[in-house]
Amino acid sequence: MENNLVRINKFLSESGYCSRREAxxxxxxxRVTINGVVPEMGTKISPTDEVRVNGELIKEKKDEHIYLAYNKPEGIECTTNLDVRDNIIEAINYPERIFPIGRLDKGxxxxxxxxxxGDIVNxxxxARNNHEKEYIVTVNRTITDRFIDQMANGIPxxxxITRKCKVERISNNVFRIVLTQxxxxxxRRMCEYLDYDVVALKRTRIINIKLDLPVGKYRNLTPKELEELNSLISDSSKTEEASLPSNKAKFTGSRNYGKRNR
Known part of the structure; x- marks a missing residue:
């Protein structure tokens, strides 16, 4: 019987409702109930239990997972809360329930x-997995060699102290930076410490996926991208249960858009 039990946050993530962190x-x-009762954190459920969020019945998801690359416009808030103006869910307007992996500042x-x-989010x-994220940053004044050196070697x-990172000057006031945290x-905080203000900031790569979309557009990750991504994060610790062989995630692309569900 114990083998059929699963933590409530894991159930919600695998159902496609939200990430474990959000759960x-x-x-x-x-806001979550199990058979009409508000549970404690870490409660486990069986396949026969009824789970609701804000009164909405949550069912185990049977469809293939969805993985999208989205070029978020400036001014969009990375939140699934539909009460927040300019939220990312309404901005992308995808026909199934999805949520962002991580954040990108509104500005x-x-x-x-x-x-x-939700099972791949962590x-x-x-940060300890050292996955790279690359950005192009425009600042308000001329970039010096000292600025590049300090940004690359750690800022309090x-x-x-920020991790050492790759920093490259592109022009007088534009630089490229690759972070692993x-x-x-x-x-923005690193630049402010050195008395620079960020004028524009664009993320151009996450791990092996490069930005190749117009602003506001999205696409499915390709099977090749997913295969490479899966390989690169295969040694990452996913959750507190990641050491169990049955929890190794494998990615598959999906083009099953279905009906809107939110």
Whole structure:
């Protein structure tokens, strides 16, 4: 019987409703019920239990997973909360329930992944996995050699020193930076520490996926991209249960758009 039980946050992520992190937040807020009862964090459920979020019945997802690359416009908020103005869900207007993997500041544009596979979120997001994210940044004044050197070797922000990273000057006030961590507003804070203001910021790559879309457009990740991505993150720690062989994730593309479900 124990083999049929699954943690409530894992069930919600595998159903395509949200990521595990978001599921934990919903549980903490008392918005999730199991058979009409608000559960504790970490509660396990059986296949016969009835799970609802905000009163909506959540069913186990049988369809293939969706993996999209989206060029987020500036001014769009990376939230699944539809009450928030200019949220990413209404902006992308996808016909099935999906959510973003990670965040991109409202004032920034560029590549972000969208999916209905909550089980891969931590695998990609966890900073200790050293997954690269590349950005093109425009600042308000001339970039010096000292600026490039300091940005590359670590800046004290948020009670820590940023990891060493790759930084390359493109023009007088534009540079490229490749990060392997994701501190809150990291690039902007790093620049501010050196008395520079970010004028524009665009993410152009996440791991092996490069931005190749007009602003506001999305596409499915290709089978080749998914195969390579799966290989690159295969050693990443996905969750607290990642050591179990049965939890190894494999990616497949999906073009089954179905009906709108949100």
């Amino acid at each position: 934990d937040r919903l549980i903490d807020q008392g 920034s544009e560029g590549l972000i992944f969208m999916t209905n596979d 695998k990609i997001l966890r 922000i948020l009670d820590t 994701g501190l809150n507003r990291q690039i």
